[in-house]
Amino acid sequence: MVEIIDQIGKHVRLNAKPKRIISLVPSITEFLCDLGLGEQVVGITKFCVHPKDWRNEKEIIGGTKQQHLKKIKDLNPDLIIASKEENVKTYVEKLLKFCPVYVSDVSDFDSAIQMMNDIGFLIKKQDKAIEIIQNIKQRFELLHKPTQNVKVVYCIWKNPWMWAGSDTFISKMLNYAGFENIISDERYPELEMKEIIKENPDYIFLSSEPYPFKEKHIEELNTEFPNSRFKIVDGEMFSWYGSRMLQAPEYFNSLFQDIKSE
Numbered sequence: 001m002v003e004i005i006d007q008i009g010k011h012v013r014l015n016a017k018p019k020r021i022i023s024l025v026p027s028i029t030e031f032l033c034d035l036g037l038g039e040q041v042v043g044i045t046k047f048c049v050h051p052k053d054w055r056n057e058k059e060i061i062g063g064t065k066q067q068h069l070k071k072i073k074d075l076n077p078d079l080i081i082a083s084k085e086e087n088v089k090t091y092v093e094k095l096l097k098f099c100p101v102y103v104s105d106v107s108d109f110d111s112a113i114q115m116m117n118d119i120g121f122l123i124k125k126q127d128k129a130i131e132i133i134q135n136i137k138q139r140f141e142l143l144h145k146p147t148q149n150v151k152v153v154y155c156i157w158k159n160p161w162m163w164a165g166s167d168t169f170i171s172k173m174l175n176y177a178g179f180e181n182i183i184s185d186e187r188y189p190e191l192e193m194k195e196i197i198k199e200n201p202d203y204i205f206l207s208s209e210p211y212p213f214k215e216k217h218i219e220e221l222n223t224e225f226p227n228s229r230f231k232i233v234d235g236e237m238f239s240w241y242g243s244r245m246l247q248a249p250e251y252f253n254s255l256f257q258d259i260k261s262e
Contacts, residue, residue: 001013001014001015001016002014002017002121002122002124004102004118004121004122006102006103006104006118007084007103007104007105007106007111007114007115007118008084008103008105010101010103012100012101012102012122013100014078014079014100014122016078017123017124018040018077018078018079018122018123019040019078020040020042020075020076020077020078020079021037021040021041021042021043021077021078021079021080021081021123022041022042022043022044022061022072022075022077022079022080022081023041023043023044023045023048023080023081024045024061024064024067024080024081024082024083024086024087025045025064025081025082025083025086025087025104026045026047026048026049026050026064026240027236027239027240027241027242027244028081028083028104028115028119028241028242029041029044029045029048029050029054030048030050030051030240030242030243030244031116031119031132031242031243031244032081032119033050033051033054034128034132034242034243035119035120035123035125035128035129035132036125036128037123037125038054040123041054041058042058042059042075042077043058043059043060043061043071043072043075043077044058044059044060044061045060045061045062045063045064045067046060046062046063047063047064050244059071059075061075064083064086064087065086065087065088065091066088066091067091067095069091069094069095072095072099073098077099078099078100079099079100079101079102079122079123080095080099080100080101080102081101081102081104081119082095082101082102082103082104083103083104083105083106084103084104084105085105085106087103102118102119102122104118106169106241107167107168107169107172108169108172109140109172109176112169112241112242112245113133113136113137115241115242116129116132116133116242117129117130117133132243132246135246136243136245136246139246139248139249139250140176140245140248140249142249142253143176143177143178143249143252143253144178144253144256145178149178149179149180150178150179150180150202150203150256150259151179151180151182151200151201151202151203152174152179152180152181152182152201152202152203152204152205153181153182153183153196153199153201153203153204153205154170154171154174154181154183154205154207154233154238155204155205155206155207155211155213156170156188156207156210156211156235157210157211158211158213158217160190161190161191161192161193161196162188162189162190163183163185163188163189163190163191163196164181164183164188164238165181165183165184165185165186165187165188165189166181166183166184166185166186167186167187168186168187168188169238169239169241170238170239171183173237173238173239173248173252174238176248176249176252177238177248177252177255177256178252178256179203179256182199182201193221193224193225197225197228201228202229203229203230203231203259204221204228204229204230204231205230205231205232205233206218206230206231206232206233207232207233207234207235207238207239208232208233208234208235208236209235209236209239210235213232214232215232217230218230218231218232229262231259233255234251237251237252
């Protein structure tokens with residue numbers, strides 16, 4: 001038997017190595033793939049876009065907020081992986097009635113590392129998990145720290161405008177990348193663009209996800225706010241925890257260099 005306390009303080013007990021895993025968290029789905037669990041993962045959400053071929057190979061059990069419970073039951077899972085932030089508590093409680101559920105609660109670099117350790121331990125892939133973790137740590141050590149702060153805000157949604165606050169994984173990644181998030185609210189406040197402009201950030205980042213911001217949105221905003229600087233950034237690099245963090249430091253360095261050259 002394997003037992004662990006997940007990131008919301010709940011005991012997770014498995015009688016044997018899991019053979020049928022369902023992931024409700026896109027970034028963790030990618031991590032499971034990189035752990036070599038192509039056969040064990042049987043169900044994912046419609047937002048699990050990495051790896052691409054899994055969308056055709058695995059059962060799609062719904063989204064991150066709503067899942068088809070009957071589909072999940074029919075898959076007969078022996079482990080479900082969920083997220084406190086991305087998944088709805090009432091759905092997780094229903095899942096717990098018929099299957100062990102590991103719930104992650106990632107808010108910073110250390111909790112992301114802990115989540116990867118936990119999952120590696122649960123599914124008996126700890127050596128591979130440790131290898132990925134060590135590579136992530138080494139690459140983050142190569143980040144080029146700026147000599148002065150670049151003040152930014154990070155937009156995740158339009159209509160209403162929503163922003164990443166200080167107590168988010170996104171904000172912690174901004175700090176690692178050399179940027180200062182000037183949004184002091186803890187989570188994801190709704191603030192009009194005019195309010196943001198008044199704070200005079202050096203840059204307004206428009207994330208490629210969850211809202212799919214494109215260059216056309218910058219053109220529209222430049223018409224209304226010609227004195228502000230907007231930039232599309234890769235949302236996966238700032239918000240996906242797990243093995244996507246292997247790619248984040250190189251992207252952060254490149255982004256900062258692009259901004260310095262503008």
